[in-house]
Amino acid sequence: MSAKIARPRLHSAEDDLAFMRSIAEGGARPPMTLAVCYLAGGLLYGLQCLFHVGQVLGVIRWPDLANLVFVVMISVAFLSVLTWAILRDRKAGPANRGPLATRTLNAAFSATGMANTAVIIVFGVGAMRDNDFAIWLYYAAIVFALQAAAWYMAWTLRKKGWMLATALGGWVTAVALGVLVREPMWYLGVCTVALFLLFALPGWIMFRDARTPNAVAGPKAA
Secondary structure, three states: OHHHHHHHHHHHHHHHHHHHHHHHHOOOOOOHHHHHHHHHHHHHHHHHHHHHHHHHHOOOOOOHHHHHHHHHHHHHHHHHHHHHHHHHHHHHOHHHHOOHHHHHHHHHHHHHHHHHHHHHHHHHHHHHHHOOHHHHHHHHHHHHHHHHHHHHHHHHHHOOHHHHHHHHHHHHHHHHHHHOOOOHHHHHHHHHHHHHHHHHHHHHHHHHHHOOOOOOOOOOOO
């Protein structure tokens, strides 16, 4: 009698373990907002860095007003794409929130965004107060460091190699940018490459997954 009772309990425990594993490893589609934020941000601001590289090399010699318009339009384009993505996510409703691991990652990246806002204010005010543009350039180094931490957390939850590569790349980029703030050409070069590889590329991967119906609903059966 006891054996008959124990067997269903064992089976139930296995189901619970499988359920918990699906929560930890489950892969509901990433939110379009996060994917587009990385993809559009990496492409647009990577393009802006290339523009500044052209200015340093003397290839681009636009009037000051034209330079300002270009920089402003980059941010306008990014905000426009981001607004579209947010509205699209809202239409998707609660079903797009995903399992616990996905919600945890969303919270981590949202918290990183909040920290980035504080960093912008701190370094922006410091640069204006001390009249030293190099202080502002440290901002990018902190952003990449925070992103590296978020991606490392993502890797610990999902164990995807590209997430770990992004985290390590962000850490290396943060250190490099912090060291190169007085070397404009090298600084812009590192920042340009990092934006395309560590923002646009991960953004494309997430964008592709977000557009895939029923993307990775859970771990495959052995």
